[in-house]
Amino acid sequence: MTTKMHWKDRYRSFYYQHAQIPDLELEPEATALLVIDIQNTYMDRSEPKGLSDAELAEYESWTPFHERMNETVVPTVQRLLEYFRKASMPVFHARIACLTPDGVDRSLSQRRPGFNNLLLPHDEQPSKIYAPVGPLEHEIVVTKTTDSALTGTNLRLILCNMGIRHVVVCGIFTDQCISSTVRSLADESFNTVVIEDGCAAGSKELHDKELEIINNIYCQVISADDLLQNLKGVS
Template identity: 45%
Template sequence: MLTTREKFKSFYYQDDVFPEIKINKSTTALLIVDMQNEFILRDFGEAQQFKDAGVWERWIPFHDRLDEIVIPNNVKLLQHFRTRHMTVTYGRIASLREDGADRSAVQKSDGWNGINLHVDSFAAQMIDELKPHKNEIVVNKTTDSVTTGTNYLQLLRNMGIKTVVVTGIVTDQCVASTVRGLADDGFQVICVEDCCAAGSMALHNAELTIMNGVYCNVLNTDEVLELIDSSAE
């Protein structure tokens, strides 16, 4: 049976043997990206817009994956981090001005990526299943990447973090740009395949294959849990 890293092995790495992954619990952080009411709930936000526009049918597989796979696995991983007193962080799309004037150009653009979620709105909050606890850091972004236009990288360095475990949505946009930003800045990155989703499985699988081995190690939830439990303090 193929490991997740082998499953998502790209053209460039077909002849390579991936090295063993080593982490330390005290220097590893979880980062949950954009798991917000606006994007997740079926009777609110984007889902309601899709229904009103008559295109809901093509988004049902995405929401099925969220409800049946991505949310339960994020909950499982989050609880694992919390019970082991490991660092938990969040990145979310949230503007500081109600008119969204502080947003980056990409989030002022027309179409699906044109987003304005005020920081205090219900839409901007993380879903109830993944609601942050006290002392868990939430970084507000008006960009796709959590690392661009925020102080997230500095916060990680201040806390001595060396490895970041990334989950969330969507795989080929905000997750991917965040993974690349972390990797380019020198962090070891793990992207959790079954804690992420894209608009289609084709996009999800393609992006993970592109990133695996160069920007991150792609693992599944059970592999990450095993890695944590076998790691040094």
């Protein structure tokens, strides 16, 4: 029988091999959920019919990401949303969207050639949050033209005004907007938790490596089961 590895022992980097990892202490009244960038542009996928060989190879390279999103990440985020909403704990959403039609207001990181160079006007369907994990009417949504949901918005001020000290983070991409946001939160002294099965990168390798990099310094990386068990134990 295989014993499940404790969250303190998962995603340990070289730097933290011998560290004494503290217990996770979350205060429900000061804990919020932040769902990052699960938007239509990343979830929509057309049929591969008619693609060239090169285009088909590119299409297939993204299949593991879409499988993880549909089979693992979205269901996990839905579980978290359900728990936080039932417990009347704050839920925040962040999305990438530019305020101008030509995207001239985007930060440099979102205008570089390649994958990040997406033109997502704020009022168009591709920039909208994917409906199965979409916000309720009263939930706060911040719109950013940066990778970090903190540096590009007034989210830090809102969190402070609401007395939030612990932020649970999930969404995409683990190695980009998740990592950038988590680092910003840590620098502002928020106790940050990343849900390993609530995130995805373009590949499993990138996902796993980024979690190893940010764990134990910028955040604690745990599963949704670990989080819910912790919250239920202290609530």
